[in-house]
Amino acid sequence: MIPYWRLSAYYFFYFAFVGAFSPYFTLYLQSIALSATDIALLMSLMQLMRVLAPNLWGWLAERLGMRIAIVRLSALASLAGFSVFFLTTEFAGLFAAMALMAFFWSAVLPLIEGLAFAHLGEASHRYGRIRVWGSVGFIVAVLALGHSLDRLPIEAVLWITMSILVGIVLCSFIVPEAPRPPLQRDAASFGDTLRRPEVRALLGACFLMSAAHGALYVFYSIHLVGMGYDKGVVGWMWTLGVLAEIGVFMWMPRISVRFSLRAILLFSFACAVARFLMIGWGAHSLALLLLAQVLHGATFGAYHAAAIAVVNEWFPGRLQSRGQALYGSISFGAGGMLGGLLSGYTWEGIGPAWTYTIGSGFALAGLLWLLLGWKGEPRPAHALHEPRR
Structure with missing residues (x-):
């Protein structure tokens, strides 16, 4: 039996943490007088560790067959690490x-x-x-905290985020382990898979897509507040993007019947090129901001659903954990770190508009790499569509 609700609950709290932490923790850091560079350095640690840690944990999970034990240990240690934020406002301690x-x-x-x-x-x-329940968790957190911060002190970010981490710990103890997949004799090795040109193109493009989103995740809330929008509006903007993402997740089985994974990915990258130009140069227009946030359904929802399905297909059996870890490390890790750090240096130097333009350039480079590196007629998206009856 599929533990549908237990997995859904974990995704709910995991992305509720993202909904509380990503939009609002930077506002807390700004409130304790950290510079844009310091904020970017701190936030980039999330991406740096996504480069280093997942591959280590994925390797251990593959060797030991103890995925859920590592998930539980990680949840407890994450909670312990976050508790230190209550004890110091010094940069070294925060780091x-x-x-x-x-x-x-x-x-x-x-x-x-x-x-x-x-x-x-x-x-x-x-x-x-x-996975859609993760998006629901994000919405609940980002809306609740956004409206709360119009009445509560900014330090409420710490308490609410801490309570969500407790929820993650509790959920980690109700998700069951899954049987280890058998090692397929005819499956390629991890190294052989990485040598395929379409695999390199996908991973390289994913790196660039996350780099394109760097300024969004670090400075979007600061950008909107600086343009005169209140924190409640900021919360609704994040929510709109995730509502679009939910719609895509729900419709993905039908979308993938008509379009290949490659086509979905190319469309997502094209949307990212337009989206970051809109945010950079059109933030004075509420209409353009609304349109840019709707495009989150493509630049994250469709992109991630298609990319993770391709990774699941290209890294089968016992390569699965390492394949997913590599995807996370290269894209959300290395790519997100580059985008976040670079935006920290350009935000005060050349301004928000040109910072988001650089993000658009990353997305364009990813689009071209994917287009040229993954050639030929792609296979249908079997990993996503509903079985025919």
Whole structure:
């Protein structure tokens, strides 16, 4: 039996943490008089640890077959790391706390993704309907905290985020382990898979897509507040993007019947090129901001659902955990770190508009790499569509 609700609950709290932390923790850091560079350095630790930690944890999970044990350990250690934020406002202390929390927190998602696909088995088309609860959790957190901060002090970010981490710990103890997939004799090795040109193109393009989103995740809330929008509007903007993402997750089985994974990815990159230009140069227009946030359904929802399905297909069996970890490390890790750090240096130097233009350039480079590196007629998106009856 598929542990549908237990997996869904974990995704809910995991992305509720993202909804509380990503939009508002930077506002807390700004309130304690950190510079844009310091904020970018701290936030980039989340991406740096996504480069280092998932591959270590994925390797251990593959060797030891203890995915859920690592998930539980990581949840507890993440909670311990975050608690240090209550004890200091000095940069060195904040840096140590962020590094500890990020090292363990970044280990979890690739393992949970692997567990979800292992539990789903032949019903992998149901992934989007489990993952959608993560988007719901994000919306609940970002809306509740956004409106709360119009009345509560900014320090409320710490308490609310801490309570969500407690929820992650509790959920980690109700998600069951999945049977280890058998090693397929005819499957290529990990190294052989990485040597395929379409695999390199996908991973390179994913790196650039996350780099394109760097300024969004670090400075979007600061950008909107600086343009005169209140925190409630900021919360609704983040929510609109995730509502679009939810719609895409729910419709993905039908979309992927008509379009290949490659086509979905190319469309997502094209949307990212336009989206970041709109945010950079059109933030004075509420209409353009609304349109840019609707495009989040493509630049994250469709992109991630298609990319993770391709990774699941190209890294089968016992390569699954390492494949998902590599995808997370290269894209959300290395790519996000580059985008976040670069935006920290350009934000005060050349301004928000040109910072987001650089992000648009990253997306364009990713589009071209994917277009030229993954050639030929792609296979249908079997990992996403509903089985025909």
